[in-house]
Amino acid sequence: MSGSKRSGALVGAGVVAIALLAGCSGSGETPAGAPAAQNPAAVAEDPAxxxxxxxxxxxxxxxxxxxYELQMHVETGGxxxxxxxxxxxxxxxxIGDLEMTxxxxxxxxxxxxxxxxxxxFYTQLPGQGGWTRTQTEGSAVSGQQYDPAQQLATLQKVSDDVRMVGTEQLRGAEVRHVAFAIDPAALxxxxxxxxxxxxxxxxxxPIPxxxxxxxxxxxxxLQMQMTMxxxxxxxxxxxxxxxxxFGVPVTVQRPDPATVQGPAGGR
Known part of the structure; x- marks a missing residue:
């Protein structure tokens, strides 16, 4: 697979991840193993x-x-x-923006x-002068599932086996760690x-x-692991x-239509 085609495929995977996983981010740290939801012995039942x-x-x-920051680790064919x-x-x-490598x-x-x-989604690959538009299909309620907060609301509706792991430190703040599992059919x-x-x-x-x-x-x-x-x-x-x-100014704007190719009015 050529570099440009592989980059395009990874962008597609990234868009899927954004849609499914509440929009994205990562602190630059490599995941320390599988999510806790895969190891019930590591967590204690807590209704709260x-x-x-x-x-x-x-x-x-x-x-x-x-x-936000994102790290996505993909393994395909070894x-x-x-x-x-x-x-x-x-x-x-x-509306949001994302710069990926x-x-x-x-x-x-x-x-x-x-x-x-x-x-x-509007995507611009390295060396590409304009933008490529992707209008996602099967979106619920005017595409609200692609809003990170709306996706979180969807995830809570189809989650089960919700467990409290404990209290930890993240970026200097005290956070509570919750593990859960998702029924992929329900999602x-x-x-x-x-x-x-x-x-x-x-x-x-099941998706831990x-x-x-x-x-x-x-x-x-948010960390999730999928096998497809x-x-x-x-x-x-x-x-x-x-x-x-939180509260940072967001100045991103939609691309100039003259620079966009793809469905719904693309050139």
Whole structure:
């Protein structure tokens, strides 16, 4: 696969991850193993954990805006690729930006720019003069599932086995760590995913996840791990998202239509 095509494929994977995993981020740290939800012995049952998870979405939205970072580790066919990114997101306008780089076999150097506008994604690959528009299909309620806060609300509806892990430190703040599991069939249904994507998502079984919530009840970090089988090719995707700098100005704007190609008015 050529570098440009591989970069395009990784961008697509990144968009899927953003949509499914609450929009993104990561502190630059490599995941220390699988999410805690995969190891029930590591966590203690705590009914308060479910309430904490349920309230986190509203508290995060109330912050208005946030800066975020993303790390996505993908293994396909024995090859590993890491996608790292940083950006900002406005929960009211449902718009954000993401600047990504990739590292791995066959990846092209350079930065990939993404603008998230509800259910629409604009992507600019290295060396590309304009933007490519992707209008996601099967979106629920005008694409609200692609708003990170709305996606968190969806996740809480289809999560089970919610457990409290404990209290930790993150970026100098005290956070509470909650582990949970997601039924992929319920997630696909709640997200309105098209058939092929839903089948790929469900092929890997339950999705383990971890959530870190600060003392104001806001989501500070989210980690989820998915295994998908697409046409016989098995991929494992581990995504870590981290939110910080709540209230930061978000100045991102939609690209000039004259520079955009793709569905819905593309050139």
């Amino acid at each position: 954990a479910a309430a904490l998870l349920a309230a986190a979405s509203e508290a995060t939205v109330a912050a208005g805006t946030a800066r 090859q590993q690729t890491t996608v790292s990114g940083t950006g900002t997101y406005d929960f009211d306008r449902k 990739t590292a791995g076999p066959g990846t092209a150097p350079g930065t990939v720019d993404v603008i998230i506008d509800g259910a629409t 696909a249904s709640a997200s309105g995913m098209p058939g092929d994507s839903a089948a790929a998502l469900q092929s890997g079984g 996840g971890d959530l870190w919530v600060d003392q104001d009840g806001r989501v500070r970090k 089988n697409q046409g016989g090719t098995v991929s494992t995707m581990n995504v870590i998202s981290e939110y910080f700098d």
